[in-house]
Amino acid sequence: MSYAKAQSKSAVWDWLTTVDHKKIGIMYLVAGAFFFALGGFEAILMRIQLMFPEASFLPAQTFNELLTMHGTTMIFLAAMPILFGLMNYIVPLQIGARDVAFPFLNSLGFWLFLFGGILLNLSWFFGGAPDAGWTAYVPLSSEYSGTGIDYYVLGLQISGAGTLIGGINFLVTIINMRAPGMSMMRMPLFTWSTFVASTLILFAFPALTIGLLLLMLERIFGATYFAVHAGGNVVIWQHLFWIFGHPEVYILILPAFGIFSEIISTFSKKRLFGYSAMVFATLLIGFLGFMVWAHHMFTVGMGPIANSIFAVATMAIAVPTGIKIFNWLFTMMGGRIQFTTANLFALGFIPSFVMGGVTGVMLATSAANYQFHDTYFVVAHFHYVIIGGVVLGIFGGAFYWWPRMFGYKLDEKLGKIFFWMFLFGFHLTFFVQHFLGLMGMPRRVASYLDGQGLNDMNFISTIGAFLMGVAFIIFVVNIFVSMKNRETSGDPWDGRTLEWTIPSPTPEYNFAQTPLVRDVDAYWHEKYEGDGKMKAAEPLGDIHMPNGSILPVIISIGLFISSFGFIYREHGVIWVAILGLAITFGAMFVRSIKEDHGYHIPVEEIKNDKGGK
Amino acid sequence: MAQHGIDPTAPLTGEPTKKTKRKLAKELRTQLISFTFMIFLTTIAFISIASDAIPTGFAIPFILLLACIQVVLQLYVFMHLNERGNGWQNAMIWTGVLIAIPTVASLMLLLGIVKF
Numbered sequence A: 001m002s003y004a005k006a007q008s009k010s011a012v013w014d015w016l017t018t019v020d021h022k023k024i025g026i027m028y029l030v031a032g033a034f035f036f037a038l039g040g041f042e043a044i045l046m047r048i049q050l051m052f053p054e055a056s057f058l059p060a061q062t063f064n065e066l067l068t069m070h071g072t073t074m075i076f077l078a079a080m081p082i083l084f085g086l087m088n089y090i091v092p093l094q095i096g097a098r099d100v101a102f103p104f105l106n107s108l109g110f111w112l113f114l115f116g117g118i119l120l121n122l123s124w125f126f127g128g129a130p131d132a133g134w135t136a137y138v139p140l141s142s143e144y145s146g147t148g149i150d151y152y153v154l155g156l157q158i159s160g161a162g163t164l165i166g167g168i169n170f171l172v173t174i175i176n177m178r179a180p181g182m183s184m185m186r187m188p189l190f191t192w193s194t195f196v197a198s199t200l201i202l203f204a205f206p207a208l209t210i211g212l213l214l215l216m217l218e219r220i221f222g223a224t225y226f227a228v229h230a231g232g233n234v235v236i237w238q239h240l241f242w243i244f245g246h247p248e249v250y251i252l253i254l255p256a257f258g259i260f261s262e263i264i265s266t267f268s269k270k271r272l273f274g275y276s277a278m279v280f281a282t283l284l285i286g287f288l289g290f291m292v293w294a295h296h297m298f299t300v301g302m303g304p305i306a307n308s309i310f311a312v313a314t315m316a317i318a319v320p321t322g323i324k325i326f327n328w329l330f331t332m333m334g335g336r337i338q339f340t341t342a343n344l345f346a347l348g349f350i351p352s353f354v355m356g357g358v359t360g361v362m363l364a365t366s367a368a369n370y371q372f373h374d375t376y377f378v379v380a381h382f383h384y385v386i387i388g389g390v391v392l393g394i395f396g397g398a399f400y401w402w403p404r405m406f407g408y409k410l411d412e413k414l415g416k417i418f419f420w421m422f423l424f425g426f427h428l429t430f431f432v433q434h435f436l437g438l439m440g441m442p443r444r445v446a447s448y449l450d451g452q453g454l455n456d457m458n459f460i461s462t463i464g465a466f467l468m469g470v471a472f473i474i475f476v477v478n479i480f481v482s483m484k485n486r487e488t489s490g491d492p493w494d495g496r497t498l499e500w501t502i503p504s505p506t507p508e509y510n511f512a513q514t515p516l517v518r519d520v521d522a523y524w525h526e527k528y529e530g531d532g533k534m535k536a537a538e539p540l541g542d543i544h545m546p547n548g549s550i551l552p553v554i555i556s557i558g559l560f561i562s563s564f565g566f567i568y569r570e571h572g573v574i575w576v577a578i579l580g581l582a583i584t585f586g587a588m589f590v591r592s593i594k595e596d597h598g599y600h601i602p603v604e605e606i607k608n609d610k611g612g613k
Numbered sequence B: 001m002a003q004h005g006i007d008p009t010a011p012l013t014g015e016p017t018k019k020t021k022r023k024l025a026k027e028l029r030t031q032l033i034s035f036t037f038m039i040f041l042t043t044i045a046f047i048s049i050a051s052d053a054i055p056t057g058f059a060i061p062f063i064l065l066l067a068c069i070q071v072v073l074q075l076y077v078f079m080h081l082n083e084r085g086n087g088w089q090n091a092m093i094w095t096g097v098l099i100a101i102p103t104v105a106s107l108m109l110l111l112g113i114v115k116f
């Protein structure tokens, strides 16, 4: 393909075939935001049902489906993809690269995620959504559930493959594509945390894949891994799920930690305090994250020694986490703090997340866990870490990188209203849930009885949920009303890292010349020790770009189609499964035999862009 | 950016240098030695099971140990993990091992009949 041909695609075709990490990042953000809104809507419906005792707003079965889909959607289809979107857009820019290492695979990862997510959600229209909780414990999910669980298994399997591909891609990108001078210990913290989170994906997702595979074999082919009457063991599923599941929560929180490190240091106008301690703590959290999974199973009956070991290991994670918290505080100390919306999210995160950590350590006390387990106390805990950590991180990151990604700043005034409303609504919703749990309200129930002292706090909790919902709408409004503030500078926050050295909007090839990195906070170094511009590591020349391709979409659609054949196997449509797989492997075959050398952007074009800004 | 147009799959031409020759000879020697050694290990594994002199309780962990040695030799001698520039591959493989061993070991214990 020539340069002219690459430029002349229609918009829709361009987005479908793009392999540009920036466009894929934006697609991840858009799809993730859609699923976030959907999951939020499901949550609000549940909260309305729980607003009053013995309410009949929702039938219990629908409640169970909403509950399952809310958790699954939020973790796999909202939080992870939104973080992946930010990583995709920002990480290559932060390390001075022109794209990720495998642009084609990057696109494949996105489309697999999207079609997996769509498949999962189609279950609503075909015989009911999965209803066994996001953890899908057997035998509930193997012997007592309908086709919904098939959608769960296959949807997660497909989107999980996408996640694994994405994670490997980030690893290779960060290892191989750093600009000259950017040693590992000069990487921005967001890149570091992406690196560690990707390693966790690499090692944790296989456990989920195996678990889902066993469940699929059990449901589709009558295997008996979990069937007690045939000598199987139900606890195996719980172990496999949590061997994946606990690292998963760190896959979510570590990138958020990275985002906060960037925001806090930028808006304190100071270098991050204890950079190497931060890196070390991130690695340590990542490693320990694999050694604690059984803290979700204290009440299964593993025995007191096993429980104690996992309790101690879990509490140990609080140490590196504490190191990080103190380093953020020390970064702010003596800094010139700017209270931008992005920074407000970072400031709101610290106390909120610490509260979640404290309840985490309480839950990790295995003896006490017998009291807390499966009550609203657990619900309060994980929402404090996930909303107070991950979601605040996502919104902070959105406000911070918005001008980079979309070429305009979000309105600060609306942003602050959004922040305060969201933070207040969040604490209102979940703070009282600690006490509901301590009073004995079990989690995952569709209703509760009157006269048990649970009414008031449930009512308060629902009001908080409404506030969060309204706040999110304000955020969406903000996106549209702010479009008029065109941002012409590439560096609106007086940034420290490479992504702010590029003109706005970001050119397709990112860096006209690969920059030379001379310190941590490369741009800041040039601003204060150099002439304010990055040194170039190469002469200006033609830039080689990869060709777009529609094959990732086709590969993903093939798997999507074949899933229906598996789900409705009893209706004699197994040929659909074969057809779908044939499409997938056919597209992979085409990809393997077709030569594809990409194209070059001529140097004149790049000079034009430079003159134009 | 300068060297595009070179086909990495094109056949090599010309004579190798003295240094390369010496390196290749040395590599050949290591490979032959470890190949013999690995056949030796395999023989021992067979013998330890075939002969009744060694009790099963000892033989099983013993051949597992031999298997581990073989895997490491395979990776380092024949799959070139020992060469320079493979630091990341080494780091990732050993991290994986470091995570998998405690996970699998404790999983086996936790799923056993005995409760701890």
Ligand code: HEM
Residues within 6 Å of the ligand: A135, A249, A250, A252, A253, A295, A296, A314, A315, A317, A318, A321, A356, A357, A358, A359, A360, A361, A363, A364, A365, A369, A372, A373, A374, A378, A381, A382, A385, A386, A389, A390
């Ligand atoms: C100091 C750090 C932490 C500790 C000590 C901790 C401890 C625990 C414990 C012991 C449980 C099991 C409670 C039970 O089911 O009885 C739990 C549940 C949970 N934690 Fe944490 N946690 C920590 C941080 C996090 C973080 C950072 C996240 C996510 C970003 C997270 C997400 C969750 C989730 C989602 C659950 C509930 C899973 C479910 O049953 O559906 N935790 N935590």
Ligand SMILES: [Cu+2]
Residues within 6 Å of the ligand: A245, A246, A249, A292, A293, A295, A296
């Ligand atoms: Cu956990």
